[in-house]
Amino acid sequence: MSDPSSLRGFPCYSSEKQYSSQIMLNLEIQYMMRCPRCTAFLKPPIYSCTKGHNYCNICFENNSTNCYHCSSKKAPFRCTLMERIYSELRFPCKYYSKGCSRVLRGVLLPLHEYECSYKN
Template sequence: MATVQEDLASEFECPVCCNYLEAPVLQCRNGHVICANCRAKLTSCPICRARLGNFRNLAMEKVASTLMLPCNYSVFGCAVALLHTERRAHEEACEFQPYSCPSRLASCKWEGSLEQVMTHLMKSHKSIATLQGEDVVFQATDINQPRTRKWVMIQSCYGHHFRLLLEKRVKWDGHQHLYAIVQLIGTRKQAERFSYNLKLNGQRRRLTWEGKLSSMHQLIPLEIRNSDCLVFDPCTTQLFADKGNLSIHVSIRMV
């Protein structure tokens, strides 16, 4: 049986996205409420089709500020309830937030729990290699292709799975660079336990990078923009490539 708190919380769900409402709470002229994010995408009320203005429901905003609302990831198992002022910080670090597909393919919109990630990969992305061990060698093929491209590998060790991403993209200065980074398919707290080392070997040459692991929940574009990964340009690539293929030695260690 639902509690009074649960019944009240259900009244604060946005009818479009189903997330809980927080200030500003907007409404149509007939009193139907909607969250600010969805209001920006609509011109008419999703309930009565009346034209939407920018009328705020101050009474609901005040009540919402006192409610203990479930985490948005409760459907994935999180049992925490918090005030709206605390929910955003919690949800950014919540261990139950869904994982996107590690393939980094724009065409794959899959999301699911941590336990479902590898099952999804093995079923839908069989071409992605999964290598076992703390020290592995990943080979990126056709590295000299001029277009933007991504290479992905999964490494399994220490009872966890890690994603190596090698991405070729154009920097802000108009020049093409390659970026290599390793992330844990797991929570931010778990990622703090590991570091990684990337190494390129050539004739009398060696290029290495050692960094702390981040969780796959953290945004790849942000880490690339900050150059917080192994970065090298096409000229450097030619010093280490062999017939258009590039071997990257990957080591993961517990810290």
């Protein structure tokens, strides 16, 4: 049976190499978690077209009735799998360019960004 802590986003690393591999995997998945229209990180609510292309809420609402990428129809439901992945990945604070160096799990990020001392 696997260690329950590794299933909740708190893996136990046996070496620095394993930790580095986990960081690289997080960065690769982060790259896939970008809206193809505005390139912002996808964060809940995440929507998709009927062929599975994902969009941030703003681009999904402001775009026409068709997908920006493939022209298929927008799907009327949220992509809950992508939202769950977002909650476990680590992302930089949106005020990174203003000096904030915090990198937090997606589920914790909204609270930090609300209270971030760099937002003003």
